[in-house]
Amino acid sequence: MSNEFSDVPDHTRRIILKGAAGLAAFGFTAGALTSAHATADAKAWPADAFKQKSEADALKALYGKSAEASDKVNLDAPEIAENGAVVPIAVATTMPGVTGIAIMVLENPYTLAAAYKIPEGTEASVACRLKMAKTSKVVAIVEAGGKLFSATKEVKVTVGGCGG
Amino acid sequence: MASTIRVRAIASGDTTQVQSLINHPMDSGFVKDSKGQIIPPHHIEVVEFEHAGKVVFTCLWGPAVSKDPYVKFSFKGGKKGDDIKVSWVDNKGQSDSTVAKIQ
Amino acid sequence: MLRKTLIAVAILAGAAQPLLAADKASDPKADFKAFREYFTKRFPKVALDDFVNGPYSMDAGLRKQWEAIDAFPPYDFVVDKGKQMFAAPFKNGKTYGDCFPNKGVGIRQDYPQFDAKSGQVITLDVALNNCREANGEKPFDYNKDDMAALTAYMAFTSRGKPMNITIPKDPRALAAYKKGEEYFYTRRGQLNFSCASCHVQNPGNHIRTEVLAPALGIMNAMPIYRSTWGGMGTVSRRLRTCNSQVGAEPLPAESDEYRNVEYYLSYMANGLPISGPGTRP
Numbered sequence: 001m002s003n004e005f006s007d008v009p010d011h012t013r014r015i016i017l018k019g020a021a022g023l024a025a026f027g028f029t030a031g032a033l034t035s036a037h038a039t040a041d042a043k044a045w046p047a048d049a050f051k052q053k054s055e056a057d058a059l060k061a062l063y064g065k066s067a068e069a070s071d072k073v074n075l076d077a078p079e080i081a082e083n084g085a086v087v088p089i090a091v092a093t094t095m096p097g098v099t100g101i102a103i104m105v106l107e108n109p110y111t112l113a114a115a116y117k118i119p120e121g122t123e124a125s126v127a128c129r130l131k132m133a134k135t136s137k138v139v140a141i142v143e144a145g146g147k148l149f150s151a152t153k154e155v156k157v158t159v160g161g162c163g164g
Numbered sequence: 165m166a167s168t169i170r171v172r173a174i175a176s177g178d179t180t181q182v183q184s185l186i187n188h189p190m191d192s193g194f195v196k197d198s199k200g201q202i203i204p205p206h207h208i209e210v211v212e213f214e215h216a217g218k219v220v221f222t223c224l225w226g227p228a229v230s231k232d233p234y235v236k237f238s239f240k241g242g243k244k245g246d247d248i249k250v251s252w253v254d255n256k257g258q259s260d261s262t263v264a265k266i267q
Numbered sequence: 268m269l270r271k272t273l274i275a276v277a278i279l280a281g282a283a284q285p286l287l288a289a290d291k292a293s294d295p296k297a298d299f300k301a302f303r304e305y306f307t308k309r310f311p312k313v314a315l316d317d318f319v320n321g322p323y324s325m326d327a328g329l330r331k332q333w334e335a336i337d338a339f340p341p342y343d344f345v346v347d348k349g350k351q352m353f354a355a356p357f358k359n360g361k362t363y364g365d366c367f368p369n370k371g372v373g374i375r376q377d378y379p380q381f382d383a384k385s386g387q388v389i390t391l392d393v394a395l396n397n398c399r400e401a402n403g404e405k406p407f408d409y410n411k412d413d414m415a416a417l418t419a420y421m422a423f424t425s426r427g428k429p430m431n432i433t434i435p436k437d438p439r440a441l442a443a444y445k446k447g448e449e450y451f452y453t454r455r456g457q458l459n460f461s462c463a464s465c466h467v468q469n470p471g472n473h474i475r476t477e478v479l480a481p482a483l484g485i486m487n488a489m490p491i492y493r494s495t496w497g498g499m500g501t502v503s504r505r506l507r508t509c510n511s512q513v514g515a516e517p518l519p520a521e522s523d524e525y526r527n528v529e530y531y532l533s534y535m536a537n538g539l540p541i542s543g544p545g546t547r548p
Contacts, residue, residue: 045209050226078332083494083548086230088335105228109194113228122220122239123179129230129336131192158476170343187344231497232341 049112055104055139058112059148062102067141067148070095075140075151084132084157091140092125093149100143101126107136132157171264173248180242180266182213182221184250185234192227207255208233214249215242242266293445295434295534302535306483310471319487319542321480325471329478333546342419342492342544345412345499349420352413357402363417366398375418375425376541379432379530381440388443388526391418392501409520410507415499418490422543430487430541432534443523447531450524451482457514462528477548484536486529488545495548502529 049061059066076090091101101124102115113130124142132138135156142149168187173180186208193205211223220239242248244266251261306318313324323330353371356362364370368377378391389397392414396406407414434440451462462482465474470481492499500508503520506528510517518524 045224078328080328082329082332085494085497086336086341088332090236090335108228110226110228112226114226115224116235116237117219117222117224119219119221121241122237125237127234127236127335129234131228131230133194170339172339183339185339185341185343230341232344234336234339234341236339 046115049115050110052111053109055106055111058104058110059102059141062112062115063100063141063143063148065148067150070142070149070151073140073142073149073151075138075153077138077153077155080156080158081132084134086129087132087155087157088127088129089138089140090125090127091142091151092123093142093144095124095142095144095149097145098124098142100141102141102143103128103130104139104141105130105132105136106139108133167262168260169250169252169262171248171250171262173242173264173266175242175244175246175266178240178243179238180215180240180246180248181236181238182248183234183236184211184213185232186211186252186260187232188252188254190225190227190229190231190233194227205255208252209255211235211250211252213237213239214251215239215246220248293441293448295441295444298448299535299537303483305467306470306481310481316540318481319484319536319539321485321488321545321547322471322478324481326478329548336546340492340546342499342546345416345419345492346423346544349416349418349423352417353420357399357404359402361402363395363398366394366401371421372424373428375421375543376428376431379526379533381433381435381437381443381530383435383437383439386439387523388447388530390502390521390526390529391421392503393521393526409501409503411501412498415490415501415504418501419492419499419544422490422541425541426543427540429538430484430533430536432530432537434534443527444531444534446523447527447529450528451531455513455515456510460513462509482532482535484539484542486533487536487539488542488547490543491545491547493547499544 046062049058052058052061056066072093072095074090074092076092078087081087089103091103098118100115100117103113104111105113108131114128116126118124124144132155135154137152137154140151170185170187172183188208189206190208191203191206193202195203197203205227207227207229208223208225211225212219213221221237223235225233246266247263248266249261249263251259253259307313307315310318310324317324320330320333323333353363364372367374375391378394379388380394381387382389392409395414395417396409399406407417434444454461454464465479466482466485469479472479486502489502489505490499491505501520503525506525507517507520
């Protein structure tokens with residue numbers, strides 16, 4: 001793989017070089033996440049959850065509970081992914097009281113792919129693009145009313161999404 | 165100066181649909197370079213979307229989110245001409261943010 | 268299983284190739300008609316303009332994923348970079364726009380062209396490097412990101428415009444077209460496939476894990492952002508990869524053979540819309 005920054009625009013190179021000079025220098029001023037939300041610290045990003053290698057462990061680390069299957073969770077994922085590097089996946093539900101959505105790819109090296117926080121006033125739906133290392137069950141989780149609900153779909157991957 | 169963040173925010177009725185594309189390698193840490201060395205993980209961890217001083221959506225991302233990551237969501241309360249602010253921070257502490265107008 | 272599939276494809280490819288007028292004098296207009304009818308008859312449900320979308324015109328599952336990605340495509344950043352590159356003046360103060368009609372905007376569909384002076388087919392990529400060299404700049408590597416970004420931007424400015432390739436009444440132009448056609452139908456490599464083996468005999472079918480694109484309109488989406496590459500790649504990069512994939516020695520980028528086959532295929536796509544830059548698996 002050649003220089004991955006060969007087609008990164010110059011302004012991005014500058015940001016990256018500035019960042020490399022140290023967080024203190026670049027800091028939490030203009031350009032960083034606003035201090036009122038202080039989300040750039042370790043607590044805001046659930047590092048532990050992103051290290052887990054099973055569905056149960058990831059859910060426990062992320063939400064502290066387990067999920068029950070529900071047909072009210074809509075998981076839209078292809079049957080056969082055109083390429084494991086970019087698999088379009090969407091999750092939606094009409095359930096009330098949704099506070100979070102998460103997506104797990106069970107055969108990936110780390111189970112949890114992404115999680116989303118849904119405050120009041122935001123719709124319980126998200127579309128994103130994920131990497132899948134190989135054919136795997138994809139599990140969508142909806143956190144609503146303090147409980148977890150899930151939907152599962154197997155997505156076939158014929159070309160690995162991790163650069164293989 | 166252009167940002168790494170592209171935003172398309174469209175208001176329709178009382179709902180605003182937001183799509184965002186961010187220029188970021190999202191290296192998983194599982195890929196080797198041409199010399200056989202692992203390319204270290206370099207991926208966005210948190211993305212925040214704010215409208216009228218309130219966080220309307222937060223993304224918590226791991227290495228399995230695709231390169232040049234995309235996300236789409238909708239929220240209530242935005243209207244045409246409002247600002248929407250998007251900020252991200254990655255595992256190396258690098259960050260960027262932008263403000264876009266709702267169309 | 269794979270072996271059986273490959274053998275089946277090889278046998279199919281060996282079947283009569285009705286589109287190659289081996290012994291007749293070249294008649295591009297007649298070839299064009301036959302080529303087009305072959306694909307429209309074989310795929311009556313595909314809208315003519317849709318052929319330029321390659322595998323997505325052939326497979327609904329793939330199409331859905333493509334539409335999701337194309338709604339906000341990752342190549343946006345590459346097109347932007349190309350736009351900036353295109354606008355930046357050379358050291359001598361001139362720009363790319365000075366080398367092309369209409370300042371280089373919305374002209375991609377006119378390439379490749381036959382250049383009477385050099386007696387060669389000039390592709391867009393070659394024209395860009397000619398421009399660079401004429402203005403004291405080093406040429407770009409035809410396989411790499413800079414050329415991909417530039418051509419992506421130029422394709423983007425031509426989105427929707429019909430492919431517009433001319434074969435002038437110059438025997439050398441006709442010869443180049445003919446050589447392109449021959450290259451397209453000639454078997455090569457360890458798998459002994461011609462371009463036609465996949466793209467004429469088997470569009471819509473699988474080869475290993477990929478769905479094959481029809482040859483009709485196959486250049487219209489160039490350059491392409493491939494998920495496999497995680498980035499934008501030029502026509503040269505794709506042709507060389509195709510050669511490698513059949514176990515043939517790839518030719519140097521923009522060799523006569525590649526230029527000629529691009530000329531042939533682009534002519535066959537006349538009237539079909541430019542869809543580039545495209546996304547592909």
